[in-house]
Amino acid sequence: MAANDSKMRSIAGTLVANKLTAREDDFTFNVTYLANWNIDALCRFAVTRGKSKFTESELRSAYNDLFSVAQDEVYSGSTVEFGFCTNSLGVDGPFIGPGAKFDPAKNSVNLRCTPRSVFRKDLDNISVIVGEIKEGLPTISRVTDVYTQSVNDKLTPGNSLNGEGNRxxxxxxxxxTIGFFFVNAETEAETAVPITSVSRNDPSYFTFIIPALADGKYYLDIATQYGGNSKTLLKEPRRNRLPYLLTVGNGGNTDDDDRPVIE
Structure with a gap:
């Protein structure tokens, strides 16, 4: 949407107590997401809502062609404006000494995505609707895949996942209805984490073995009746979601179809 578009947009959400500060009146805002969209769904939506003169397959084909070119250029060391971001490659890890070489044990190539400046004015024009305060919600703030050491990103089935949060x-x-659940972002199918797989179960930390998940993208949900006091349970479970998509394997893409799922 252009910044001068008269059709205003808005997002809604709820306030959750911020446990990272000492203030009792400090809250963070959790957006209430309305849907999860991938490229196929967007192509279908554009056609059914009359927002494109092309067919769904034509839109998908054009996207595939553009993505292939953009991918080749990024992988070749170019910066590429694609979608909402400008994309480029970077290299993490230390290089000690003027003769240092790339060491896969210490260094890794990563994809860097920077929001395009054209959207900044649009974001300023989005109104925010603040709903009620959600007291006592279990809140996962950070998960670390022990095998890859990635934070809020990768999942390695059969290995440990460490988590931090509140309640x-x-x-x-x-x-x-109680426990940890992986929710497939595309199918919404749930995979429960057996309680026997949970090795650490504290109010602010947890560790469990990631179940056998197929390649794809997942949300992590938590549901518990813990309310801050181990002796007193809440009357009913309260469920909340880590707002980051977590990826298993190649995210569900096959060798013949390496198209990404864009949320």
Missing amino acids: IKIVGTEGN
């Missing part, structure tokens, strides 16, 4: 101790009497 994230799993307790309760509601059976299958």
Whole structure:
């Protein structure tokens, strides 16, 4: 949407207590997301809503061609404006001494995405609707895949996942509605983490073995009746979601179809 578009947009969300500060009146804003969109769904939406003169397959084909060119250029060391971001490659890790070489054990290539400046005015024109304060919600703030050491990003099935947050101790009497759940971003199918896989279960920290998940993108949900006091349970489970998409393998793409799922 252009910044001068008369059709205003808005987002809504709720306030959650910020436990990282000492202030009792400090809150963070959690956006209430309305949907998850991938490229195929966007192409279909553009056609059904009359927003494109092309067919769904034509839009998808054009996107594939553009993505292939953009991918080749990024991988060749160019900066590429594509979608909402300008994309480029970077290299992490130390290089000690003037004769240092790239060491896969210490260095890694990463993809850097910088929001395009053209969207800044648009963001200033989006109104924010603040809903009620959500007291007592379990809130996961950070997860680390122990095998890759990636934060809020990768998942390695069969290996450990460490998590941090607030009110994230799993307790309760509601059976299958309590615990950690991986939710497939595309199908919304849930995979529960067996309680026997949880090796650390504290109010602010957890560790569990990641179940056998197929390649794809997942959200991590937590549901518990813990309310800050181990002796007193909440009357019903409260469920919340880590707002980051977590990727298993190649994100669900095959060798013959390496198109990314864009959220």
